[in-house]
Amino acid sequence: MKRFSQLFLVALLSGATTLGAYKLLFDSNGVFSSNKSPITTLATESYNKKVGLSPEVVDFTEAAEKTVHSVVHVKNVSYKTVTNPMLEYYYGYKGGQTQEQVGTGSGVIISEDGYIVTNNHVVKGASEIEITLNNKKSYKAKLIGTDSKMDIALLKIDADEKLPYTTFGNSDSVKVGEWVLAVGNPYNLTSTVTAGIISAKARNLDASGIQSFIQTDAAVNPGNSGGALVNTRGDLVGINTMISSMTGSYVGYSFAVPSNIARKIIEDIMEYGNVQRGILGVEGGELNATASRELGIEQTEGFYISSVSKNSGAERSGLKKGDIIVKLDNQSIATFADLSGYINTKRPNDKVQVTFVRDGNNRTVPVVLSKNEFFSTEFKGIELENIDAADKKKFNLDYGVKIKSISNENLAQYRDELKGNIILSIDNVKAKDIESVSKLLNKKDERQSVRLEMINKNGEVFRIII
Incomplete structure (x- = not known):
């Protein structure tokens, strides 16, 4: 009898334990119940935004598909005459050998009628510019205008069809940590798409402090210059410009001109023929x-x-x-x-x-x-600015533009003599001010020779052809 009582007590306790466990774990308010409202909340659950790399969180395919068709390959062809100084010295040989030089980069179509934005350094010094679309069609491009300070250039092609293009986004609204895609043609590999995040904004890599880049860790290599930096909606938020590297290849950081700056420069070139600062x-x-x-x-x-x-x-x-x-x-x-x-x-x-x-x-x-009273323009590596009141008084002038700086390698030996000189006319057209000069030079091909009449720091008037 005593043994039976013990067995009964054990059975009773076992049943109670089983029932309690069921109620605790599986009942309507149990731990594993689908109706259970959690008593505690993890910190990550308090955010509405999901983070991670799964396709459910972020999808790059739509942005990539939209952008690859509007990013083009830019081929820059220039010609350089190579001379032999030994032959010149000993034999008086004055001839030279013309060599073709080819550079490549990327560009972004921004309108269906063929306007393309790229970097100034991609097309600098070009004798010919060839654009190849994503569908392999090629066109000769015309250089409409440039801004060397911001490294932006505007090209135009005349295609036989309406072209796919990328719309501008608001670069001021991009946030650090936001996903972006870099689309371009590194190492002549067309339609290359890489992903990364905005690493920083308003990066200044120039001593003058005028530049303000978007920094990203999307892989950018030589040939990506002039290509598109887009957000996950495919909106253009930057023009890829440079990388920070000890080797010349991507090592973790790249930089883009913000789309708001690029757009303003392009609109200025199209409307005024120069950049309004x-x-x-x-x-x-x-x-x-x-x-x-x-x-x-x-x-x-x-x-x-x-x-x-x-x-x-x-x-x-x-x-x-x-x-x-x-x-x-x-x-x-x-x-x-x-x-x-x-x-x-x-x-x-x-x-x-x-x-x-x-x-x-x-x-x-x-x-x-x-x-900007020091508003400037550049032509053939010569940067020009308006003359100030002191110059007008000193030389008794009411017009003219001053040579601010010279980056043209062919004029390097004359840099000190030319810097500060005032140009009075260009091809016999009076150089009234920087705006009129900019419009005049914008119509000229950089391969053409131009005749400059100028006055030097001693008040002497002379003429040169560049």
Whole structure:
């Protein structure tokens, strides 16, 4: 009897345990119930956005399909005469051998009637430019205009059909960590697509501080220059321009001209024949811990104004030395590249809302961008700018353009003699100002010789042919 009681008690406890476990695990409120509302939530579950690499999260195929048909192969053909100095010296031989040089890159069709954007360095010095579409058709291209500072060039082909093209996206709205595709023709491998993320924005790789690149880790190699950087919708957010590498090949970083800057340059070239640059009218530098400590201020981000240009929009709006610019319109300003990159998307007479810090308080004023008195253009490696009041007074002139710099290798030995000279006429056409000169030169082929009449620093007038 005692043994039976013990068996009964064990059976009773076993049944209770089984029933309790079932209720705990499988009942309507059990741990494994489909109706169960979790008591605790993982941190990752509190976000609506999914992260990962599975096809369910992000799909690149649509963007790639849209873009590969609008990215073209650009072939740059130039001719160089090679001479033998020994033959010239000993035998008076003056002849030379003409050699064909070929460079390649990429371009992006931006309209159905054949306008193509690429890098200036892809087509620089070209005697002929050939465009090959994704369907293998080839066309001769015309160079419409360039901007060497931003490394952008505009080409045009006359095709016998409406062409697929890529639409511009808003590069200001791209975010660090956002997926992007780089599409181009590296090493002559056409229609190559690589993926990566936006690594940084407003990267300045130029000593002048005028450039403002998008940095990405999408693989870009020689031949990708001028190709498309697109978001996952296939919108153009940048023109791939360069890589940072010790070897010449991709090692992890690449850079693109933001689409907003490229689009503004292209529209300027098409409408005005040159690039219209507006200026805020301030000089200074970006803040960091060291600069702020030297200036005796606490803020370590923003653009510190050290001087304001006379008669500029900034002066008329009341900006002054010591103000710290922290925002332009809705764009936050932490570095000089942030400021210059945003201003480069604007034109003279555009109005910008400038938010700045003064005496610890934020203020916002509208500033009308001034016309850049140092607006420049470039032709055959000669950069030109408007003459200033001092030049006009010194030489008793009311017109002319000044040689600002020379990058033409053939003129390198005369650089010091020519720099600062004032050009009075080009092919007997009066050089009134930089705008008229830019329009005149835009109609000329860089292979053509031009006759320049100029006045040097000593007031002597002379003529050269380049």
